[in-house]
Structures are given as C-alpha cells and as structure tokens.
Amino acid sequence: MSLPSEPLTFPPAMSGEEVGGDPFDGAVMRSVRGCDAGLVCYRTAADRMGAALVFTPEVPLAQAMAMLPLCGVGFQNALGALAPPEVAVHLAWAGGILINGASCGAFRVCASTRDPDAVPDWLVVGFDLPLILSAVPGDVPDQTALYEEGCADVEPGALVESWARHTLNWVARWEDEGTKPLHAEWRGLAHGMGETVVQDGRPGTFLGVDEDFGMLLRDTDTTHLIPLTSLLEEAP
Template structure:
C-alpha cells in the first residue's frame, strides 16, 4: 500500500510497523492518541486493520462498536465483491464468506467493567487473502478472500470502504440509537435458530438483546451472554 489511503473526516490512518494492527492501535490508544485512528498492516497474505474509539458511554453500551464495525465490513465487501458472494457475521466476531470462516473481529478496551466508561476501545479485524494451504478440501469450514471469487477486491479499496461504511453506522448509532444497527446486524447474522456453544454454554441461538448480547436457549431457560465477554486482555 504505497499510495496514501483516503479516510473520511474524523478518521486517519497509520501503518503498523513490525507488528499486528490491533497491537499498534492499542499501544497508540494507551499513549493518548485521538479517536478515529485506523491502524493497518498490509501483509501480502493477510489484511489487518483496527479502529480506536474514545467512548463516552459505559463499556456495555460502547461494545456496540463491535457489530457496527462488522456491519461496516459487510457493507464494504458487499459493495466491492461480485454479487454472488455472500458475507455474514458471527456473534463472536467471526467473518463468514460463502458460509465458511474467513477472519474475525476482536475487541480490547482499557476497562473491563461493563458499567464504567473506558478511556479507549479498539476494534480490530484480520482477513486472510490467500488460503493457508492449496488443499482447501482439508478445511472446508475455512476460506480466504481470494478463494471466494474476490480476486478483484483491492485491499486499499476495502480498507477505505470499511472506514466509510463503519463511520456511517457509528453516526446512525449515535443519532438513532441501537435499533437500526440491530436490524441490519440481525439480517447479516450467521447461525440464528441453530444450535451453538458460546462461553461454555450450549443451546439454540435465538438472537440478540438491545445491547447485542447473545440470547441462548437451553432446555431449562434462556441465557444472556453480554458482548463484553468477548473482550480480550490488552497486549
């Protein structure tokens, strides 16, 4: 990515040097960088990006940025990929292309208490561009972008489109609340109505609550698994 990337207002980019984009973004966040930083790492085989937020609401609400970034990615790739390519999202941050796993989103924050306002929140994603092995039949549930008919999707264009679409959903969330994002995400969600296991609990994935927590129904009751359980420790 030798040419400068173009991001929308309030967003700016930095190439991660010698490390993962998520780690770079977290480091910059701890140093007090402005919100809107997009760290990216243009590895030839994998595309990585991470966006820094400075939430003004408790972490439980701020975690809506995970599905917002996911929906932004789906909208971006959906606009650039051939129309027959299907892009869906797992509740836990997984990305699916044509039904197979293809990268994922991750979340790290300065604060783990859902009731507190964190100093920063970073949402990052990794997308494999090429298969790890030529024998894709050995791992039919795993895929890569260019193995799914997306050879014409250029990483810089995808990064720029993701930033634009994500900013649109952040703005809508701020102005209209979670309902529009909730409706959009539910239409893209993978596995609703199916049996799944999350955080050691198994049951039927019924959908999500207003705060995007997973509703998981077993034989006895319906469990609520908050999005904050997906947070990882800071690197």
C-alpha cells in the first residue's frame, strides 16, 4: 500500500506523477502512449520506494544510454545530501545500487528501440529501493535496505525530489560539457572495477568503461566490450 503524501515538487523542466503500481512500468507505458520528457513517475510505500524519469533523447541510443549511469550518479548525489556522511553509496555497472557495500535496489532502463544507431523516441530510467528488509539481516548479508543503514530519517519523497534535481543538473552538464565530467564522477562511485566479475554469463576482470560506458571485460584471451544497450529491458 502506498503511503499518503503531498504532491512532490520538481524543477520547472520536470513534472511528477504518483502512481499506484511500479513507477518504471508506469513511466514506460506513458512513454509508449506519448508524454513529455521530464515526467517523473514515483511511488512510496511502507517497505520500498521507486521513481522513473522519461527522456526524449536527441542522440543515438548508444550515446543516450549514458542516462543510466547519469541517473545513478544523480541518486548518489541525492542520497549523499540527505543521509549521514558515513553512509557510502556505490553503483554497479549493470544498474545495481550498493549502500555500505551491500546490495540495496537497482536501476532499470528501457527505450523505444534497441538499435544503437537509432535516435529513440523515448528512454526511461528508473530505480527501485527497499526501505525495510523483508528477511532477517543476518540471513542475507549481501543485501540491505535504506533504513538498515542509518538512513531512517531520509524521507522517501524528499529523496525522489533530490534525485530529480541532481539528475537534471547532471543532464545539463552532460549536454554542455560532454561525457568527461560524468565519467570522472561515475568512476569514483563504480563498484567492482579492477575485480573479477561475471556479466552476461562471461567472467573476467572489469577493467573500466569506454566512451559510451560500455564495460571492458578482460578474460584470459582478450578484452570484450559489453555495451550498455545489453541492459535494455524489452519495451511493451
């Protein structure tokens, strides 16, 4: 059940809509039917929260996929502004969110096309974040929830508003300055870089990312490039 709440406040370039179901699915459906860029669908419940942002890119999908790590950076900046300073937030390449080293929700992405060279009509990036663990913490040591990590005073609505503002700021920087500042910020938050990981069933050393944030994965024979487009969910 959603928590009763006052309408959230968003920057002039954005609009908000509280939804009863999954915010990501809601944003995708509104995109398919036709909606303006900057729509933020959100939902806050007693045990979890989520939000999703609609983009209408003007660049090919391969470049527009930068909105996935960009939204992650916006989330880290937003939570960093609201949570106690000792709370550490990191971002997995595939969209995972880690708080104090444990998995705590994830980002998802969907677009109107899967063709990396085509300009998509729309692109949606959203996150889902558990507020309270549904299991005994000791039973799932690699998983956590926001309120388990000293963030009980972080109000979900305020986090959605802050995420929107910080994300919009990064979109403006990306448009004005290119990918370099975003790369620098994201690399400082990236989880698992330099370590052995498994992506798309392929184990290897996570060396870093290319200009479009594709994963560079080194195995015993060669370095593979896994594009961000491999993370796209199927559009309805």
